[in-house]
Amino acid sequence: MGYSDDIPKGCGRPAAEPAYTNTTVTIPCHHIRVGDLLILQGRPCQVIRINTSSATGQHRYLGVDLFTKQLHEESSFISNPSPSVVVQTMLGPVFKQYRVLDLNGSTVVAMTETGDVRHSIPVLDQSSLIERLTEAFKTGRGSVRVLVISDGGREMAVDMKIIHGSRL
Structure with missing residues (x-):
């Protein structure tokens, strides 16, 4: 039993757009490193692990909630602004x-x-x-x-x- 066993496989969010609010900002995935702060499952978290799917190239982030110390995991948002361009982003907090x-x-x-x-x-x-x-x-x-x-x-x-x- 791993921390992601309760998350259905293939439930990534291709072509989904993140829920923007005035307390979040989009961050391109290639800028995110272990130790950075992200919004994972609606919670402010510090990233402790980053995985990339070899099949899809989609990024998956595991982080520790800053307030509750619980683990949260979430996949990157994928969008296609033009036919040959794929952009992966995550939500980050506004400080x-x-x-x-x-x-x-x-x-x-x-x-x-x-x-x-x-x-x-x-x-x-x-x-x-x-x-x-x-x-x-x-x-x-x-x-x-x-x-x-x-x-x-x-x-x-x-x-x-x-x-x-x-x-x-």
Whole structure:
């Protein structure tokens, strides 16, 4: 019994179009790598494995849900914009950028794009993100920003960047 045994074989989505929303963006499959964030089965996931069918060339992604830690698997969307062109895409999340105001353990207090203050935004527990945030916040060089992913009212900081002087 594998993780994909409950998924019927051949249930790929040829010629299907992804369900676009204002919280997703299409990503060409050739840009996706292990560790990237995708929307799999409607959930924000970090990719842990990529398979390609030798028969069809279709990509299949296995990822871990960022919020529930459950596994999700999904095949790429295939479209044919012209007779000799095949394009494979997946849905990726749209990130919000918040300014870090304070750090509280493994959560951040941040200001949204609209000026609202969000307390206790959890930080992704991988890639030493909390350590990098702490170091950047302590040095005080530039404005520390977190990239936040949202899911059904929940938010999580998944990456960071520092904005220096002239771009504040």
